[in-house]
Amino acid sequence: MKDFPIVQELHYLDNAATTQRPLQLVEAMKDYTLKFNANAHRGIYSIGEKSTEIVEDTRKKVANWINASPEEIVFTKGTTEAINIVARGLKKSKIYLTQLEHHANFVPWQQFHEVIIANYDENTDKVNFDFEKEFDVLATTYMSNVTGSILPVKELIRKAKEKRALALVDAAQVIGHKKIDVKDLGCDFLAFSAHKMYGPTGVGVLYIKKEVQELVKPLIYGGNMIKNVTLEKTELAQGIQRFEAGTMDIAGIAGFNAALDYLAQNIENFSLNEEKLTCYLLEKLDEQKIKYFGHKNSSGPVVSFVLDVHPHDVSTILDRYNVCIRAGHHCAQPLMQCLGVVATCRVSFAGYNTKEDVDKLIQGLKEARRVING
Amino acid sequence: MDELYREVLLEHYKNPQNSGKLINPDIVQKDSNPLCGDVVEFYLRLKEGKVTEVSFEGKGCVICMATSDILSEKFKGMSLDEIQSMQREEVLDILGLNLTHTRVKCAMLPLVAVKKGIIEFKSKGEKK
Ligand SMILES: Cc1ncc(COP(=O)(O)O)c(C=O)c1O
Numbered sequence: 089m090k091d092f093p094i095v096q097e098l099h100y101l102d103n104a105a106t107t108q109r110p111l112q113l114v115e116a117m118k119d120y121t122l123k124f125n126a127n128a129h130r131g132i133y134s135i136g137e138k139s140t141e142i143v144e145d146t147r148k149k150v151a152n153w154i155n156a157s158p159e160e161i162v163f164t165k166g167t168t169e170a171i172n173i174v175a176r177g178l179k180k181s182k183i184y185l186t187q188l189e190h191h192a193n194f195v196p197w198q199q200f201h202e203v204i205i206a207n208y209d210e211n212t213d214k215v216n217f218d219f220e221k222e223f224d225v226l227a228t229t230y231m232s233n234v235t236g237s238i239l240p241v242k243e244l245i246r247k248a249k250e251k252r253a254l255a256l257v258d259a260a261q262v263i264g265h266k267k268i269d270v271k272d273l274g275c276d277f278l279a280f281s282a283h284k285m286y287g288p289t290g291v292g293v294l295y296i297k298k299e300v301q302e303l304v305k306p307l308i309y310g311g312n313m314i315k316n317v318t319l320e321k322t323e324l325a326q327g328i329q330r331f332e333a334g335t336m337d338i339a340g341i342a343g344f345n346a347a348l349d350y351l352a353q354n355i356e357n358f359s360l361n362e363e364k365l366t367c368y369l370l371e372k373l374d375e376q377k378i379k380y381f382g383h384k385n386s387s388g389p390v391v392s393f394v395l396d397v398h399p400h401d402v403s404t405i406l407d408r409y410n411v412c413i414r415a416g417h418h419c420a421q422p423l424m425q426c427l428g429v430v431a432t433c434r435v436s437f438a439g440y441n442t443k444e445d446v447d448k449l450i451q452g453l454k455e456a457r458r459v460i461n462g
Numbered sequence: 463m464d465e466l467y468r469e470v471l472l473e474h475y476k477n478p479q480n481s482g483k484l485i486n487p488d489i490v491q492k493d494s495n496p497l498c499g500d501v502v503e504f505y506l507r508l509k510e511g512k513v514t515e516v517s518f519e520g521k522g523c524v525i526c527m528a529t530s531d532i533l534s535e536k537f538k539g540m541s542l543d544e545i546q547s548m549q550r551e552e553v554l555d556i557l558g559l560n561l562t563h564t565r566v567k568c569a570m571l572p573l574v575a576v577k578k579g580i581i582e583f584k585s586k587g588e589k590k
Contacts, residue, residue, distance in 0.1 A: 259467060273470060398498070398500075398523035398524065399498065399523075399567070399569060400498050400500075400523040400525070400564075401467075401523045401524050401525075404565065405467070415498065416497055416498055416570075417496070417497065417498075419498070421496070429499070430496075430498070430499020431498050431499045459467050459472075460467065460472070460475075460524060462472070462476070
C-alpha cells in the first residue's frame, strides 16, 4: 500500500490498538504546521482565522460522516475522554453495561455510578440483556476490541428508549470499518478516537445529541468554554463549546480532516478486504487447531486466540518475523474472566493488510510452537 | 533461533529444578502480573537468617518461569538482606538478556514476589 510506507516492511496486525496513517494525513499536518499554525477561536488575523476554519471544517466533516449536526460534535483527546465527559457529567444513575466493554467504557461508570452488567456468552457469541431490569443509561460497545463481536446496537437502543433511558455507544472499534448513522441508531452519545480510523493520536470525538446537552456538566473548566467571567462568578458558554476548554490539538485535527477524506474514499474496499482476511485467518487457525473466541455471529476484523505458548512468548517470536500482534488482556479484564483466560493473542486488520501478512503470522506461530515446545 | 529463547532458558522452562511446594515454609508469597497473567508463588525455608531451601509454582511465559527457576537456585545460601538489596540489573545480568520494557516485567516478577514475602516475614518478627 503506497499510502502507508510503514507497512511495506511490517506485517502490522494490531490495528485495533491504533491504525497506521496515510501520507495524505502527514501532508495535511505538515502543511498546517508550516503555514497556518495559530490558536483557533482566538486570533483575528488570517492564520488565526484559518486555524479556526480548519477546526470547524473538520467538525462539519465529522458531523456529516455520522449524520449529526456540527453543533453536536465535541472534540476530545480520544474515546476515553469522551466517555469520561458523559460519565462524570451526568447525575448519579444506574448504568447498564456489557461484559464486552473496554475499560474505557467500564471504569468511569463503575467509579461514579451504580452499574449492572449484561453478561457475554462465548458459546452463542451473544450478550444477554434483560430489559425487565431498571436502568437510566445504556452504555454499550458497538464492537468488541477482543472478540470482534458486533452488537445489535440499534435494537438495544430501541429497547432502552422504551424505558426512557439514555444511550451511549462506544464506537471506538467500529468507526474505522463501518459507516455509522447516529440518527438511525437513535443514540444520545457516541464516542470514538481518530487514531483508530487512520487519523492521529490525541484527537477524539464525542457526539452529544442536542436535546441532552444540558444534562451533562462539563468535565474541564477554563478558557474558551465561558460566556462571561467576573470576579464573583462565571457564566458558562452554551452548547458544545462548554465541553471544549483550553487549546485543542489543532494540527491533529487538521490531520484528522485528511484522514476522514481518506476513510470516506476507501471504506468500502477496505472493509471488504478486511472481511476476506478475517475468513482466511479463521480457516488457517482451524487448520493449526488454534482456539479462537467468538466469531459465531456478526463480527468485525478482530480475532483473539490462544495456543499452547504464552501470548507474550508468541508476540516476542512473531516480532522476529516483523509481525506485530497484541498479547495481553486488551483492557478488557471483565471479559477475560468470562473467557477463562488472563491473556490472549489478538490479530486485528485494517484496509492495507494482505494475505501475506496472515501467511507470515501463521509461519511465525508454527515457529513459536517449535521453539518453545520443541 | 535467538538469544531470548536459547537452550539454557528453555531448559529451565521445560524442566525446572526448583518447582513444587515446600511443607511448612517460613515464607510463602504469591504475586502476579495482571498485564499478561503471569503468576508465581514462592516458598522459602530459612535457617539462622539464611535461605536454605527455595521452590516455586507458577504459570507464565518462558522469561518469567525460567527466571523463577534460576533465581530459586541463586537465593539458596543468601541472607534476606542480601536478597532485598538485589536490583533489576543484577537479575538481567544473571539472565544475560537484553529485554524490552514489557518483558523486563516478566523477568522481575519472581524477585518482586520474594521481596514482598520478605517484608511480610520481617514485619511479623523473625521466628527463627
Ligand atoms: C472499544 C474501545 N473503547 C475505547 C477505547 C479507548 O480508546 P482511546 O485509548 O483512544 O481513548 C478503545 C481502545 O483500545 C477501544 O477498543
